[in-house]
Amino acid sequence: MEFETRKRVTPNINLAALVDVVFILVIFIVLGANFHRIQTLDVSIPVAESTGQADSRSLVITIPASGQLDLLGKKIDPENLKSALRAKVADFESVLLVADQSAPVQRVVQILSDAQVAGFVSVSIATQEPE
Known part of the structure; x- marks a missing residue:
């Protein structure tokens, strides 16, 4: 009796699809980590010698x-x-500007002008105490 022998087939895994899936997962993780950082607003305000409370x-x-x-x-x-x-002039007495050190002066001046036109009489600019 002669038996038929099967040829052994070695399993073959296509890694191209796996690499694509892993690459997409890495992109989502990186983007998710960056969006978490964007939620905060870091403002580096200037230093001044004068003291006073807001x-x-x-x-x-x-x-x-x-x-x-x-x-x-x-x-x-x-x-x-x-x-x-x-809309806010009736609710508040004054305006406090917390401006970044690198904010353009023209931008701050425009906001000061807008506050004056809106009816605010007192405007303050926040600074840090020197270390």
């Missing part, structure tokens, strides 16, 4: 070097700042 009834406007402004924790475009300030 009024707790001040409307705080955070001015980054570029991008949207931060008005009471909400992002706002500089074009919409005048209308937002007019």
